[in-house]
Amino acid sequence: MSEIHLTLPLHPDTARSLRAGDILRVSGVAVATAGYPAHLRMAQGVRDGIPPPIDMAGAALFHMGSLSRRDDAGVMRPLYVNPTTSTRFNAFLPGIVRHFGLTVVAGKGGMDEDGVAALQQTGCVYLSMVGGAAALLTEGVTAVEATGWDDLIEQFRLSRLRLDGFGPLTVAIDAHGHSVYHDLTARARARLPAILDQLAKDRGG
Amino acid sequence: MAVTYQAMKDTARTLYERALKRIPENSHHALARAAATERSETGRNTLNFMIASARQAETRGTFVCSDAGFPVYFVKIGTRVRFDGDIKQAITDAFADLVDTIQPPILKFVTNPLTGERSYRGKDMPHVTWDLLSGADHIDITCSPKALGSGRWAALEIFSYPTLEEIERYVLEVSIRAGSQHCPPVVIGVGIGGSFDHAAKLAKLQTLRPFGSTNSEPILAAMEERLTRAVNATGFGPMGTGGDTTALGVHIDYAAGHGFTPVAVCFNCWINRRSRALIHNSGRVDWIE
Numbered sequence: 054m055s056e057i058h059l060t061l062p063l064h065p066d067t068a069r070s071l072r073a074g075d076i077l078r079v080s081g082v083a084v085a086t087a088g089y090p091a092h093l094r095m096a097q098g099v100r101d102g103i104p105p106p107i108d109m110a111g112a113a114l115f116h117m118g119s120l121s122r123r124d125d126a127g128v129m130r131p132l133y134v135n136p137t138t139s140t141r142f143n144a145f146l147p148g149i150v151r152h153f154g155l156t157v158v159a160g161k162g163g164m165d166e167d168g169v170a171a172l173q174q175t176g177c178v179y180l181s182m183v184g185g186a187a188a189l190l191t192e193g194v195t196a197v198e199a200t201g202w203d204d205l206i207e208q209f210r211l212s213r214l215r216l217d218g219f220g221p222l223t224v225a226i227d228a229h230g231h232s233v234y235h236d237l238t239a240r241a242r243a244r245l246p247a248i249l250d251q252l253a254k255d256r257g258g
Numbered sequence: 259m260a261v262t263y264q265a266m267k268d269t270a271r272t273l274y275e276r277a278l279k280r281i282p283e284n285s286h287h288a289l290a291r292a293a294a295t296e297r298s299e300t301g302r303n304t305l306n307f308m309i310a311s312a313r314q315a316e317t318r319g320t321f322v323c324s325d326a327g328f329p330v331y332f333v334k335i336g337t338r339v340r341f342d343g344d345i346k347q348a349i350t351d352a353f354a355d356l357v358d359t360i361q362p363p364i365l366k367f368v369t370n371p372l373t374g375e376r377s378y379r380g381k382d383m384p385h386v387t388w389d390l391l392s393g394a395d396h397i398d399i400t401c402s403p404k405a406l407g408s409g410r411w412a413a414l415e416i417f418s419y420p421t422l423e424e425i426e427r428y429v430l431e432v433s434i435r436a437g438s439q440h441c442p443p444v445v446i447g448v449g450i451g452g453s454f455d456h457a458a459k460l461a462k463l464q465t466l467r468p469f470g471s472t473n474s475e476p477i478l479a480a481m482e483e484r485l486t487r488a489v490n491a492t493g494f495g496p497m498g499t500g501g502d503t504t505a506l507g508v509h510i511d512y513a514a515g516h517g518f519t520p521v522a523v524c525f526n527c528w529i530n531r532r533s534r535a536l537i538h539n540s541g542r543v544d545w546i547e
Contacts, residue, residue: 054299076300089374120324120365132362135324138407140439161407161497162439183304183497184407184441185323185529186311206376208365221307223300223499233499234438241434241492248488252426255484 056221061113063156065176071224073231077180078220082198083159084109087118087137088209091202092145099152106201107211109153116142116160117182118208121197129197131214134190136182138162147171159222163234169226179226181233193219259539261397263343269535269543270331270352273401275360276533278326280316282547285506285530288469292443292496292503301501305443308496308528319361322529326364327405329353329384332463336394340539345397346386353384367405387459396538400466403531408444411436412524414458420519422477425450426485429508432523433489438498441527443506445469446489449522452513457520464509465526478510485510496528506530 054076059067061081071077084107086092098105119134139146139160146164149155150171158164159180164172172179182190196215203210226232286309293305315322331349357364357378366376368383391398413432417424429448436444447467449460473479485508495501506528526532534546 074300076303118324118365120362133321133324135321137325138410138439141406161441163498181497181499183307183311185527186308187321187324188315188318189307189311191320191324206366221303223304223497225499237492237494237498237500238434238437241437241494244491244493245430245434248430248491249423249427251491252484252488253423255480255487256422 061157061216062111063113065154065156068156068176068178069228071178071227073224073227073233075224076220077222077224078218079113079222080217080219083113083115083157083214083216085115085117085119085134085212085214086209087116087135088205089141090205091209091211092142092149094202095149096145099148105211107199107213109155111154111156113157113159114149114155115214116158119194119197119212119214120207131191131194131197133187134194135187136161136184136190139164139179143168150175150177163225163232166235169230169232169235172226172228173230176228178224178228180222181225182222190219193217259541260340260342261345261537261539262541263345263348265537265541265543266343266345266348266397267352267355269399269537270349270401271356273399273533273535274329274353274356274403277401277403277531278321278364279319281312281322281529282468282532284468284470284547285528286312288506289443289528292506296496296501296503298495298501300499301496301503304496304499305503312529321362323405324365325405325407326367327403327531328368330402330404331384331386332389332400332402332466333386334389334391334398336391336396338393338395338539339397349384349386354379396536398534398536400532400534402466402526408440408525408527411440412461412522414454414520414522416454417519417521418517420521422481425521426481426488428521429485429523430488430492433504434492436525438494440525441529442494442498443496443503443528444525445530446485446505446508447524447526448508448510449520450510450512451515451519453515454520456513457522458524460511460513461522461524464511465524466532467509469507473510475512478512482508482510
């Protein structure tokens with residue numbers, strides 16, 4: 054399957070044109086954090102009408118931590134990035150997706166049913182990164198343009214990242230309510246009786 | 259000659275760095291074998307990307323997964339080993355030294371479960387399991403840093419006189435619950451019997467067994483083969499986006515106990531962090547992995 058190259062942030066119509074299973078490379082701008090406290094602050098900000106320190110309207114939110122240092126040219130460059138598990142933030146994500154009109158959430162592990170509904174309503178896709186592939190994923194991040202909530206530890210801060218050919222990313226939940234995670238879990242559960250029968254045969258029982 | 263504080267500290271520190279910057283060759287081979295047979299195109303591409311990224315980390319001296327986790331060591335001390343210095347303190351100091359000197363630096367991952375505060379130190383850090391090796395004149399030390407991604411999905415249940423069928427069903431249920439979440443393809447460690455704590459330790463130790471090694475207990479060797487096929491029949495696949503390769507292996511150990519039988523199931527993600535060395539009385543260090 055060929056990779057689709059897109060520039061972030063997406064227009065909601067572009068997000069809606071994608072289908073679960075599509076493979077992407079992305080350039081442009083994403084807002085990243087790996088932090089539970091950052092999600093807590095986002096959710097409190099939504100409730101209290103306090104904007105986050107980095108604009109998130111229509112943004113691509115990446116569940117990804119990073120460590121950066123300023124290079125000789127004065128540009129903040131990531132020494133490494135790494136995706137984190139999105140399902141940790143399930144409780145916060147539907148409200149955040151809807152309030153900011155996010156067009157991409159990316160990370161690993163997916164989102165729950167409430168999250169899938171929020172993506173569908175908003176015109177937003179969930180993109181799966183390859184966890185543990187820090188060395189190659191980092192090559193797709195060219196700069197850390199800004200950070201916010203700098204009182205938090207580095208991987209928990211909000212960071213605005215400049216991307217160039219970042220990926221590959223799999224569209225794991227599309228904007229039409231189709232979740233690869235949901236489908237695979239349902240299929241595994243449906244297969245379970247047959248799998249257990251095969252185990253019984255293999256045991257000779 | 260004796261195993262010195264300095265040798266223990268240097269080895270423990272280097273083992274942590276090796277575990278972060280390379281994956282075991284044995285895992286490389288297992289991933290390559292899986293990529294050759296995986297029927298999902300996306301799954302195949304994901305496996306090849308994992309292999310390439312791990313090689314890139316090794317070549318560039320950077321992290322395979324930049325979540326450094328927290329330090330976990332397994333230390334087996336030969337009964338003929340002589341000590342020169344506090345080797346227990348050496349492991350604690352090794353982690354502090356790593357934090358101060360490793361490049362690129364690691365982020366704060368050691369988490370206080372009561373406050374959520376993150377640091378480079380904490381109660382009971384590093385986690386060390388001590389054991390003895392009869393007659394040996396060396397220390398066998400394994401480092402296996404652990405993080406949330408796969409650590410979160412381990413489970414343990416206490417059964418009473420379970421059949422093999424019940425045990426296998428439980429392993430499958432825990433695997434389906436983990437689903438796409440634990441950065442598959444994983445290695446699954448299973449501990450059966452003993453006591454609550456012992457079963458969990460057995461399961462953890464089994465995640466450290468190299469792929470392709472044969473279980474000396476025939477009942478378990480057969481169970482490992484059929485459970486590996488069964489878990490892969492679930493279809494979660496590489497990175498949980500579909501495919502044949504959810505587990506690279508299921509490794510199982512058991513212990514005699516009483517009528518209650520704990521069954522512990524735990525996972526290591528595809529990078530299968532593991533490094534191992536032997537420190538001899540003579541001062542020689544053999545790097546096994």
